[in-house]
Amino acid sequence: MKGLLQRVSQARVEVAGEVVGAIDQGLLVLVGVQPQDDQASADRLLHKLLNYRVFADAEGRMNCSVQDVQGGLLLVSQFTLAADTRKGLRPGFSTAAPPQQAEQLFDYLVEQARKTWPQTATGRFGADMQVHLVNDGPVTILLET
Numbered sequence: 611m612k613g614l615l616q617r618v619s620q621a622r623v624e625v626a627g628e629v630v631g632a633i634d635q636g637l638l639v640l641v642g643v644q645p646q647d648d649q650a651s652a653d654r655l656l657h658k659l660l661n662y663r664v665f666a667d668a669e670g671r672m673n674c675s676v677q678d679v680q681g682g683l684l685l686v687s688q689f690t691l692a693a694d695t696r697k698g699l700r701p702g703f704s705t706a707a708p709p710q711q712a713e714q715l716f717d718y719l720v721e722q723a724r725k726t727w728p729q730t731a732t733g734r735f736g737a738d739m740q741v742h743l744v745n746d747g748p749v750t751i752l753l754e755t
Contacts, residue, residue, distance in 0.1 A: 611755050617665065620632075631732045643692065652722065656719060665679045676727075685730065689703065717735070
C-alpha cells in the first residue's frame, strides 16, 4: 500500500458540494492499493501513519506523531497513486488493485484506524472528490508498505 501523507493545519473532502470528511491539524493521507496488498499491508501502513513523527516538538524538531499532537487523520482513497509512469506520457493503471479489492482493503484500513484513533475521517471510495487542504510546512511524505 502507498500512503501519501501531508501534514495539514486543516483539510476537508467534498462530494457533490457536501463535506464528507474534515479535520483540523493532523494528517491528510491519500491511499493507493496495489494487487499484492493485503490486511497486513494495511496494518503496517496504519501503524506508520499513527506513529510517524512529522509534527514539531518544543524545540521545533519533527519528533511528534499525530497521536502526540491529538491531531486528526483524514484517509482518502486514490488509485492514481499506483500509476505506472515508467513509459510514455500517460499513466497506466494496470499496477493498481482491482476496485473490489481496493475498496475492501481501504474499508479495512478505515475500520482499523477508527478503532485505534477516533479522530479519523474519510473521503468516499470511488467518488469524484474535491480535496481541500492547507499543507503545513509544507510536509509531504510517501510511505510504502
